[in-house]
Structures are given as C-alpha cells and as structure tokens.
Amino acid sequence: MSSSPTPRSFTVNSIGAVQSPRTEPIDDDWGNIESTIELDQSQFETDVLAGLSDFSHIDVVYLFDQVDEASINLGSRHPRNRADWPRVGIFAQRAKARPNRIGVTTCELVDVAGLTLTVRGLDAIDGTPVLDIKPHVVEFQARTPVRQPAWIGELMANYW
Amino acid sequence: MSSSPTPRSFTVNSIGAVQSPRTEPIDDDWGNIESTIELDQSQFETDVLAGLSDFSHIDVVYLFDQVDEASINLGSRHPRNRADWPRVGIFAQRAKARPNRIGVTTCELVDVAGLTLTVRGLDAIDGTPVLDIKPHVVEFQARTPVRQPAWIGELMANYW
Numbered sequence: 001m002s003s004s005p006t007p008r009s010f011t012v013n014s015i016g017a018v019q020s021p022r023t024e025p026i027d028d029d030w031g032n033i034e035s036t037i038e039l040d041q042s043q044f045e046t047d048v049l050a051g052l053s054d055f056s057h058i059d060v061v062y063l064f065d066q067v068d069e070a071s072i073n074l075g076s077r078h079p080r081n082r083a084d085w086p087r088v089g090i091f092a093q094r095a096k097a098r099p100n101r102i103g104v105t106t107c108e109l110v111d112v113a114g115l116t117l118t119v120r121g122l123d124a125i126d127g128t129p130v131l132d133i134k135p136h137v138v139e140f141q142a143r144t145p146v147r148q149p150a151w152i153g154e155l156m157a158n159y160w
Numbered sequence: 161m162s163s164s165p166t167p168r169s170f171t172v173n174s175i176g177a178v179q180s181p182r183t184e185p186i187d188d189d190w191g192n193i194e195s196t197i198e199l200d201q202s203q204f205e206t207d208v209l210a211g212l213s214d215f216s217h218i219d220v221v222y223l224f225d226q227v228d229e230a231s232i233n234l235g236s237r238h239p240r241n242r243a244d245w246p247r248v249g250i251f252a253q254r255a256k257a258r259p260n261r262i263g264v265t266t267c268e269l270v271d272v273a274g275l276t277l278t279v280r281g282l283d284a285i286d287g288t289p290v291l292d293i294k295p296h297v298v299e300f301q302a303r304t305p306v307r308q309p310a311w312i313g314e315l316m317a318n319y320w
Contacts, residue, residue: 004201004275005177008289010223012172012260017165031303041164043234043259050236051248056307061221061262063170074203076210088211091293094300099203100172102221102292104264106302115164121303129168132262133251138306139316140254142266143191143281146298147216156299 014129016040016115018062023126025066025096027080030123031160037122037130039115046114053112057136060122063129064101072097085151103128106136121160174289176200176275178222183286185226185256187240190283191320197282197290199275206274213272217296220282223289224261232257245311266296281320 020035037060039048052058076087079095090098103124111118117133124130180195197220199208212218236247239255250258263284271278277293284290 005174005198005289007200007202008174008225010172010174010225010289012170012262014165014168014170015259038165040167043167045234047236048234048249048251051246051252051309054307054309055252056305057302059264061260061264065168065170074205074208076207086211089208091208092210092212092215092295094294094297098292099175100221100291102172104219104221104292104294106300108304129165129170131260132258132264134254134264135252135308135312136302136306137254137308137312137316139313139319140266141301142217142296143320144268145216146296147214148295148297149211149214152295152297153299156297159299160303 012131014040014131015043016130018122018124018126018128018130020122020124020126025125028158031121033122034110034118034120035122037117037119037133041115044115049112049115052109052135055109055135057106058109058119059104059106059134059136060124060130061132062103062124063131064096064103065129066125067097067101072099079151079155102131172291174200174291175203176290178282178284178286178288178290180284180286185285188318191281193282194270194278194280195282197277197279197293201275204275209272209275212269212295215269215295217266218269218279219264219266219294219296220284220290221292222263222284223291224256224263225289226285227257227261232259239311239315245314262291
C-alpha cells in the first residue's frame with residue numbers, strides 16, 4: 001500500500017470559452033450572473049448538445065487560466081486569510097490557486113442555441129476556457145448525508 | 161455574438177492515482193466499491209490534505225486514461241446503445257469517451273492517512289490518474305430544483 005504513483009502529464013484542449021459580464025475574479029455574488037459558454041465551432045457541431053436542454057442544470061469543468069501557476073501554494077493556510085478559520089490544505093478548499101487550476105461548478109442551464117449555452121450562476125470570469133460540460137444528474141449527487149465544517153458555510157454565505 | 165473562441169491547450173499533471181479492486185470499466189454497481197487515492201509523494205506533503213477529514217464527501221476530478229482518444233464520437237447516439245432511449249450528444253451524457261476524457265464524481269471520504277485517501281463509491285478503475293480533489297460543499301450543490309429526462313434515471317438505476 002501507499003506506493004507513490006508516477007506523475008503523468010496529459011494535454012487538454014478547451015472545448016469553448018465563457019463570455020461573462022464579470023471580468024475580474026471577485027469572491028462573491030455569483031448567483032445571478034448570467035453568462036454564456038460558446039463552444040468551439042472548429043471542433044463541434046450542434047449535435048454534441050442534442051438532448052442537453054432536457055436537463056435543468058449542467059456541471060461545467062473549466063480552467064482558471066488567469067491564475068499564475070507560480071502562485072499555487074501547497075502549504076495549508078487560512079481560507080481568504082481569515083485567521084478565525086482553520087488552516088486547511090489546498091485539497092480541503094475550493095480556492096482557484098490549486099494544482100491543475102481546474103474548477104467544477106453546477107449551474108442552471110437557461111438556454112441552448114446552436115453552440116451557445118446560456119447559464120446562470122457560473123463562477124468563471126470572461127474568457128475562461130471550458131474543458132467539459134456534463135449534464136447534472138440527481139443520481140450523481142452525494143448519496144449519503146453531507147457533513148462539512150462550519151468555516152466553509154461562513155465562507156459561502158455571500159458567494160451566490 | 162457567438163464568436164467562436166480560439167481553442168487553447170493546457171498541460172495537466174496527475175496529482176495521484178486510484179487504487180481500486182475494480183480493474184475493468186464495468187458499467188454498474190460502483191456504490192460499494194472502496195478504493196484509495198494515493199497522492200504523489202514527489203509533489204505533495206500531507207499538509208495539502210489538512211482539514212479534509214472534516215468533510216464527509218469529496219469531488220474527485222480524474223482522467224479516463226484507458227479511453228482511446230480515437231474512439232471519442234462527437235455525433236449524437238443512444239446511451240449504452242439502448243434504442244429505446246433518445247439519441248443525445250456527448251455533452252448531454254456522462255459517458256467516458258468524451259473530449260478531454262475528464263470524469264467528476266462525488267464520493268464518500270472514509271479516511272485520510274498521510275497522502276492516502278480511502279473513498280467509497282468512486283467510479284474510476286485501478287490506475288486512473290487523478291487531477292484534483294475538492295471538498296464536497298453543500299452550497300456548491302444545485303441551488304434550484306433539478307429536472308432531468310427519464311432515460312438518465314433508468315440508466316442510473318443500477319449504477320451505484
């Protein structure tokens with residue numbers, strides 16, 4: 001057990017990009033932001049989105065490309081520098097300065113038109129490269145009761 | 161609007177790998193599978209997991225590395241070749257043969273010891289490279305009622 005795996009590298013390509021009224025990485029108030037995801041016309045036909053509008057929500061996988069990789073701190077720290085919250089490691093937070101800079105967010109799917117998806121509540125700024133879109137499926141939600149520490153609820157109080 | 165974004169490429173590195181009793185990509189019965197995620201000791205100290213055990217669940221981002229990229233079909237199709245289910249596009253399914261081959265699954269966090277996470281209900285086979293681990297946060301779940309088509313509930317009936 002605990003044999004350390006060999007690191008492997010993979011190339012991923014953006015499938016599209018976010019067009020958002022929000023151009024700065026502000027911490028809070030994402031809930032009412034309406035944005036679009038424009039899929040890349042050179043890779044895809046509208047067929048890739050067939051049936052998606054039957055789902056109310058999507059899970060968007062994207063890449064925090066504006067995060068300088070040199071800024072990724074692997075030591076534990078107080079989220080948002082709040083000394084009253086515990087020091088936690090990067091994999092115990094959802095902060096953007098993380099290894100591989102991948103974000104995953106569930107948001108409302110408002111409309112699908114051609115290769116353009118309109119969404120509400122996507123916490124990604126204008127220009128963010130999108131790596132994947134998945135339908136949000138009830139059976140993929142947590143299957144047992146969820147427990148989390150108090151600090152994250154406090155952090156999330158004004159997020160949406 | 162609807163200007164097509166320019167595709168961009170990024171390199172991602174595995175942060176660790178799954179050690180699972182399941183070595184073949186079987187469709188169903190993932191719910192009771194207990195597996196471990198071994199983080200890469202050359203990249204990380206245990207500090208990266210500080211505080212994670214206060215969460216009951218994690219969201220695991222991984223890469224379906226066994227999927228031949230040439231097999232990724234961008235046309236719409238019947239999921240699992242079930243002709244009684246509608247033809248849907250790859251972004252309206254969670255099938256593994258998808259652009260960038262990224263999977264995202266919420267699973268139970270059973271234990272954290274050093275750089276080893278024990279999890280239950282992770283639908284990734286032995287050796288799967290892991291790209292990210294995020295705490296599962298209630299406020300990141302769908303914030304409005306979820307609607308989905310009947311076929312996906314049928315597909316998921318025996319998944320866990």
